[in-house]
Amino acid sequence: MPAKKRQSHGWLVGVVLVVLVLTVARWVAAHQVLAALILIVIAAAAVTVGVARFRGRGPRWRRPLALTEDPHRMSPGEFEEFLAWLCERDGCRNVTVVGGANDLGADVLYVDPSGRRGLIQAKRYAPGNSVGNEHVQIVNGTYRDAHNAVHAAIVTTSHFTKAAQAYAHRVGIRLLDDERLDMWVRGYAHAAPWN
Structure with a gap:
């Protein structure tokens, strides 16, 4: 007798499910616009949850195909995202790509592994074009007051003029030329902008 009750319950559940499906189908047919909404x-909620979960799995920035990818072939925006990715890779938090016309000397803002707020000005230049002193002056004039940063760096795919090097040394702004950038990309911790 208990076996028959289980079968009748299974049949009853099946009937309830069929009635429920038919009721929902009728409602959807009668209210197509509301059902679509x-x-x-x-x-949208599922996509939002999926994106939030994906962002929790490591760096949010586009990772290059290989760390040996040539930054000279990146667009300026890709170069900024690449630097942001390097910051997150090396333990920085709150990494933000700021870049744009009114960035006040900041392309990437971050909190370094020791908890200090930092700023990077990205200069993706061709190897023959050097970054001049005027860029160091802009960063020096804004990184503390406009961005609340403790330290700042300018990172380029080229080199810096002697005047830029001298002024940056005097005011404490770190300069990463093509050679030091390559070392940072390869994982040498001392080459990171905050070290």
Whole structure:
């Protein structure tokens, strides 16, 4: 007798499910626009949750195909994202790509592994074009007051003029030329802008 009850319960559950499916199908047919809106909201919520979970798995920035990818072939925006990715790779938090026309000398802002706020000005230049003193002056004039940073660096795919090097040394702004950038990319901790 208990076996028959289980079968009848299974049959009853099946009937309830069929009735429920038919009721939902009728409602959807009668309210197509509302049903479509509900599906869009559910899909958007699912995408939002998926993106949030994905962002929790390591660096959010586009990772280059290989760490040996040539920064000279990147667009200025890709170069900024690449530097942001390097910051996160090496333990920085709150990494933000700021870049743009009114960036006040900042392309990447971050909190370094020791908890200090830092700023990077990115200069993706061709090897023959050197970064001049005016860029060091802009960063020096804004990194503390406009961005609340404790330290600042200018990172380039080229080199710096002697005047830029002398002024940066005097005011404490770190300069990463093509050679030091390559060392940072390869994982040498002392080459990072905050060291």
